[in-house]
């Protein structure tokens with residue numbers, strides 16, 4: 001049994017008379033200590049997928065079908081209290097904006113101690129020691145002093161380190177990180193990402209990493225899913241997908257990577273844009289942007305096919321030209 005199992009998840013947003021479907025049957029699993037990347041352009045459904053795992057969908061969003069099983073228990077069937085014991089304890093979440101996690105009017109120390117005491121039966125002194133140890137793990141200088149700081153007294157990078165320390169505080173089995181470094185300076189992004197990777201490895205914590213950045217997914221994760229318009233269009237082992245992408249959408253994402261765009265060359269962006277939920281094309285949702293689409297692609301929805309280690313949802317796979325990106329193979 002996988003640690004986390006998401007099965008045929010469907011999410012919808014009832015809006016007035018219409019109901020918009022944001023996820024159409026998304027399935028994936030995570031084993032203990034495994035790292036999974038979720039990629040796709042803006043609006044693909046990455047955050048909706050992550051939020052629905054923890055029952056954090058904003059109203060009126062709701063899971064209309066499917067299951068999220070954590071250690072065998074269906075999370076959608078838990079009471080609010082039981083869910084609180086999982087969220088921020090067994091499964092932690094890191095958002096793009098550290099201030100989604102941090103309370104601006106409480107010191108770092110108070111927040112960490114409160115978080116620990118909410119989930120553990122420990123004294124203030126033990127909680128304080130644990131909090132300082134975690135701040136040390138994320139390389140915060142003078143952690144004892146930092147316990148008395150307020151979030152606004154720290155730089156963006158330091159704040160995100162504190163958020164990582166809080167995420168790890170309760171020894172979770174899984175961290176879900178939604179664009180954890182996107183809001184940071186480019187120079188700090190790599191540092192924070194490698195810190196997160198090291199800490200997940202050392203503590204055997206599973207990671208679900210949501211990002212636009214395929215290069216990061218390639219460095220950090222063992223398996224990945226590529227999402228388009230609320231569906232998984234390709235999934236499998238990360239290195240296999242990066243080196244041998246099957247779906248024209250994944251190929252487009254890889255070709256758009258900066259290292260694929262030599263100086264002076266035309267940018268290899270995928271033409272067009274992600275459809276909005278009320279205008280998802282019939283057939284393969286990617287068909288209007290795909291160079292290989294034929295009549296069938298505009299009528300019939302392709303299913304994921306192929307060995308579980310690498311599946312893609314495209315009926316043209318066997319007739320596509322060989323993939324020839326340069327930088328992706330580095």
Ligand SMILES: Nc1ncnc2c1ncn2[C@@H]1O[C@H](COP(=O)(O)OP(=O)(O)OP(=O)(O)O)[C@@H](O)[C@H]1O
Pocket residue numbers: 013020022040041042043044045046047048049058059060061275276277
């Ligand atoms: N509360 C909501 N009400 C209506 N539609 C929503 C709501 N939240 C998300 N959506 C829609 O669901 C789709 C998926 O959104 P989601 O936030 O998961 O995208 P994403 O892949 O995380 O994009 P980004 O990379 O920009 O974060 C989008 O079309 C979005 O407009």
Ligand SMILES: [Mg+2]
Pocket residue numbers: 046047048178
């Ligand atoms: Mg998002």
